[in-house]
Amino acid sequence: MEESSKLALPDAFLDFLKVNGLDPSIYTASDSTPRYIRLKPGCEAYLEEVEAEMKCKIEKVDWLPGFYSLPPDIQIASSKAYQEGKIYGIDAASGAAVLALDISAGDHVLDLCAAPGAKLCMISDLLGDSGSVTGVDVASHRLAACRTMLQKYALGESALEEKGDAFREWTSRRPYKERKKATKARKTVASQLVLGSQHPELIFYGRHSGVVGPTRSELYQSGCDSEVSSQGYDKVLVDAECTHDGSIKHIQKFEHWGWTTLQRRVLDAERTDSLTTLQLKLLSNGFRLLKVGGSLVYSTCSLTIAQNEDVVQKFLKENASAELQEINAAKNWPCKSGQIPNTLLFDPLTSQTSGLFVAKFLKLAIW
Template identity: 25%
Template structure:
């Protein structure tokens, strides 16, 4: 039985479980953090992105010479977009605002109570709901036209859809997830958005490889006409067998077995013709192909920083409903109290001591393995972004620093990974050599935006003293990543770190 906990005496919200309070105490998450969240939650808007296929040409391709006439025309058309969004959602144009710290004019804040699913522009896929913090992770990755990109934990598919739009028709986005139900959600999103450059695999991200994925694709399209999900009959049968085996396993067994030999199997869940052709070519030329251009590791985490999971006071209200919205019925089973019971705390009886003994908790081990395998599949010169919605130091800075330490531990290890891991600021791109023309405007910050965002993140990096309580020496205090705090950005929390795989040369391998 869970020991009673005096939440009032500790200062945490009364709705917090004893287990969660213990977790907060262990990880130095103070009551003030959650009181701030409960207050800011009422002010956080909904965020949408306008998909580039629906943007007018002179907005997508702004004039290079910055002439006055061009600027006026661009402003007018941006006003038209705002007016169309407002009309579709039934709100005033003044309540629709561009997100000034994300690439303009593709991201907007709208009142949190809008009935988004009823709006025509949402139903046709012109706009999609996507939190600004999630967009920021993809902007940090900055996928380019023609890139081969892997989204390691791709469900529910919003980041993957943004990546697919950014890389264009010549690129390929690969998504994986071990949970089939979540993967099918991502598949629905991609089908709705008519993504023509994506391939989805039911696979364990801790062991997935590009060449295994290529081998799993049926090259013999002539053996059967692909169905609605782009799969051949052989692939459909393999997916059904995979699903049956997964169904026979309990959730606990499936989680515990991640990384075991029998979990190395994978199955194709969705594929477009273009994605299939390019990935199959990789298998033919595997001795020459060196991996993904970019990798996104949106890792499985405890969700302690997810506003959709924290139950503050109203058990019947959806996370982003309006303050005066009609409460849901509790029987729906998706209220915040239910979500909070599903937090993946994975807290061991003595996690601190375990870390000292170099034994990571199961959750930290999964995160480490996801990040390390993501890095191993990255080609030299490629970029990896790691992000979570956890507040904790262990799941963020510690995991990134531990991974970099292991993959850089010796020159032999660096040669195994075919590069040296270098931590970069998520919104600094000076290490990249791509031309601006290759970068889609939907993920491209202006120089002024990037500089402003870097300064904004630097101003208040640790407002609750979480890092200060955890960091023990100068090495641990070195820069690892950034934290987007809800009170500063009016969005969900997100930790974002970026690793560049610097190509090896004689000077840094000797």
């Protein structure tokens, strides 16, 4: 172990940081990083009750509406307020990534890497009774957790599972008539984009299906370019799979899981290479499903240039219709600029949040 970092982290992780040009001191405030909660809209009146239950001062996060910070050692999951669905446990940087989408009433939003669903719930709360949100993920067990979360917060859900070429319902708890109606509606997925209010919808793609997100034909049945440009999603979030190295809390979990697991799951160079390929594919596919004039937010909880700025550069090179946008809401955020202007980096030390990279793109009308 290296003394200088003051962290019980293995040399292999410190080497990973060095290779990626990351200063280990950004993790030194990990023990004093607050916990964050988001109040379920309509539960504002319960704040004092939550404070009394948690026996601590809950501070409003002045740069992030609806978010509150708590002392680092508070256990959120065991509280009554959490179990009753009055509060969400979600890091402030994650909230910022959702806010960067600039969601308006009536938007149709695609959350391409949705599980376990903290950001999906926030999107759904921001939309209220308007628009729609579709969550996609490849991990069925993570989608199951996502479904449980949507049910807990009464956000509704209709979960779909891939079966061969067709989608069938994941749960059959809903009455037959309702399921039949849903199956019919699904046949015209494009129509969902123009319908009014929709409950969040979860879509599961088998890990080996080779599909990253809904295909164009599923979304736009007649599929001509003019329809794509006018009927794609208004907003797309690509909160991509990554090495999670920005989240020291995640890295510390490997103390229990074993540092060899960290080596295999986080530090392995071959895995990182395939991850950057996946990240670029996820970003490109999310962008393909965006309407002209719509915006996409790409985020990772890695702080490495390979998974962030490099992916952004490659993507911009391949997509003439993509323009990197300034995130207007970020003026008061406690983050730094990434290596590319207009990209943002929440490092744990400066931001007092879990690490996150955020970039926002606008889709221009160029074919």
